[in-house]
Amino acid sequence: MKGILSHDEADKCLDVLEETYPDAKCELEHKSxxxxxxxxxxxxxxxxxxxxxxxxxxxxxxxxxxxxxxxxxxxxxxxxxxxxxxxxxxxxxxxxxxxxxxxxxxxxxxxxxxxxxxxxxxxxxxxxxxxxxxGVPAIAVDTHVFRVSNRIGFVSENNVEKTEKALENKIDRDRWTKAHHLFIFHGRRCCTARSPKCQACPIKDFCRYYEET
DNA sequence: CTCCCGATAT
DNA sequence: ATATCAGGAG
The missing domain is CATH 1.10.340.30 (Hypothetical protein; domain 2)
Structure with a gap:
């Protein structure tokens, strides 16, 4: 059973997500x-x-x-x-x-x-x-960021405000925006709300939820 | 806390 | 059938 990720483990976990989703970015189409x-x-x-x-x-x-x-x-x-x-x-x-x-x-x-x-x-x-x-560093905590970051054990909070603050403390400021997109990509493609694909998950070694399933 | 709310996946 | 989807206001 893993606990909450340390700053160092969180950093390594983000490295893996970055390798897994090299094209992670905003997926809402816009020209301005x-x-x-x-x-x-x-x-x-x-x-x-x-x-x-x-x-x-x-x-x-x-x-x-x-x-x-x-x-x-x-x-x-x-x-x-x-x-x-x-x-x-x-x-x-x-x-x-x-x-x-x-x-x-x-x-x-x-x-x-x-x-x-x-x-x-x-x-x-x-x-x-x-x-x-x-280019303002920020971690927008939407439904995916909230679910994924708390499920994995990046943080352990019960609302989006606390989750944002805890993530800001856990992640270096220059990775905030990228981390936000990585959580969303992972939440959409693997760590879904219903029946997450835990067996195929690239970061299951970091995940406390995987240990439970 | 409740309400707003159509479309899709499970 | 129902849970869920890049939430915010009252």
Whole structure:
């Protein structure tokens, strides 16, 4: 039975994940910070495949804050409906577009603090945009990062806030953003929520959950 | 804590 | 049938 990984073991575990997923990166398709912001808002409780399918069509016509700020809300709801939670998401995309135009001179803010001033943007979405678009070191704890990091034993926390802090202490700052993408890739391809592929897992030697199964 | 929520995998 | 999917607000 393994316990919580030490800083050193965590580092070696990330090395293995990096070899396993050399192309780990943001999988939400986007051509600008604003497009990534919209895609990330849409990604709540929805697969990235579905989000990409919706945004590919939508961004052909609408891809700037000006396009969404005054859009008819029913029209926007129709565009994003397939992503689920569509009334909240449409309202937040429109409202955030207005705040960007009125408070941030039409440009997506670059700090986590400012990003969180946008309606519908919490810590996780702010971390994704800041780290992916603006090079701010951050570990966005989404459902995959939470499940994988706690299941393996990188950390042992019962909510996303504590998990983010614990991961920041466990991982060197210059690996934060990469680690975030590695956890997501591993969570999607191997360490899935239901019936994880433990026998084929490249980091089972590090994993306390594997010892239990 | 509950609510928002359609689409897919199991 | 139901768990899950790159969460956030009230």
């Amino acid at each position: 910070p604003f497009e990534l912001l919209v895609a990330t808002i849409l990604s709540a409780q929805c697969t990235d495949v579905r989000v990409n399918k919706v945004t590919e069509e939508m961004f052909k016509k609408y891809n700037k804050p000006e396009d969404f700020a005054n859009m008819d809300i029913k029209t926007l709801e129709g565009l994003v409906k397939e992503c689920g939670l569509y009334r909240n998401k449409a309202k937040n995309i429109k409202a955030s577009s207005n705040v960007i135009l009125e408070e941030f001179n039409g440009k997506v803010p670059e700090t986590i603090k400012d990003l969180m001033k946008l309606p519908g943007v919490g810590k996780k979405t702010a971390n994704v945009v800041a780290s992916t678009c603006f």
